[in-house]
Amino acid sequence: MEKSGIDYLRKKLNHHKLRVDARYRYYAMQYFDPSLGITIPPDLYRRFRAILGWTSKSVDSLANRLVFREFTNDDFLVNDIFKLNNPDIFFDSAVLSALIGSCCFVYISPDENGQPRLQVIEANNATGVIDPTTGLLTEGYAVLERDEHDQPLIEAYFLPDTTIYLDRRLDEPYEIENPTGHPLLVPVIHLSDSKRPFGRSRITRAGIYWQQYAQRAMVRSEITAEFYSFPQKYVVGTSQEADALDTWRATISSMLEFTKDEDGDVPKLGQFTTSTMTPFIDQLKMAAAGFAGETGLTMDDLGFVSDNPASVEAIRASHENLRLAGRKAQRSLGAGLLNVAYLSACLRDGVQYRRTQFVNTQPKWEPLFEADANTLTLIGDGAIKLNQAIPGYINGETIRDLTGIKGAELDG
Structure with a gap:
């Protein structure tokens, strides 16, 4: 099969990197929505910057329930490989990265004792050409290290029989032989299909829209709260020769004195009708309902606590969509982890096992609900x-x- 080459894979990674980076910024609550309304000035909008963690909640609510247990029918002792690679950290890192970026990649390399060493690489640092039948790569590319300017420092090009490393600090690339017959970069994919072979992120476009909608409502409500706290007042009928009012003193003073003018007229005081906060609360609840429906969460999960606490069975029933999403994620991620186990066993034993020899080895997950x-x-x-x-x-x-x-x- 003709290879696409490292230049093609570099361009492919750069094309998808921006989208994955944006998802990670949403998860870290560092993404600033530049969209503005028609009435709020930009400087005022930046001053009242709203931060919400709903997209982080949608990822964590599922990632915390996806707890990998072990491989059953372990004829090739692959569980021992994962026990040597900090399984509590490795599996959680792989699941979380796949949910955020739609997939992650596991870089397999031998340690000083010949045992497979597993490293999770995020989707913004690796890519490849996937075989839709096995879920393995026919060739892969990963940035193993970046400099302070986010430019690649150490790159790796994965082929079925060798791995080529390119280090900017060295004059020439170097190669390490690969005895497995497959590239030692394995994708672990969340919700893959024929249209999107590298999966779909848990942070969807609809979820992003509802979070941005809620953030804009919060900014508007916070700005309105300033006028709600200090209602605007007015005075009519003052003499043109009267001294100008100190607006701050007029706002906080408990007593103001206005005398009659030469004609005996008295100024009239008034106050503008204050804005109510109710429409913004309704907007926030509508956004929360839309986000909950998109992600399989409930209003309680997003901070709108109901008066009557629900039982465990009621909570489980309300999270039925989340349970179904978790089951689907277990099947999708389990296939990728099985591929990691397969290539790790090939590398450890130095034998090109057939993929069909691992059909009886199955990934096991803990129940989604305790x-x-x-x-x-x-x-x-x-x-x-x-x-x-x-x-x-x-x-x-x-x-x-x-x-x-x-x-x-x-x-x-």
């Missing part, structure tokens, strides 16, 4: 009845998949 006492009771009753109908149908492993609780191991 079981409470009521759920445990219901599952226990159901397990007893099912085992009475079909002896041995429910075992300890099945119960752990449903509850996430690991029972005591029995001897013998």
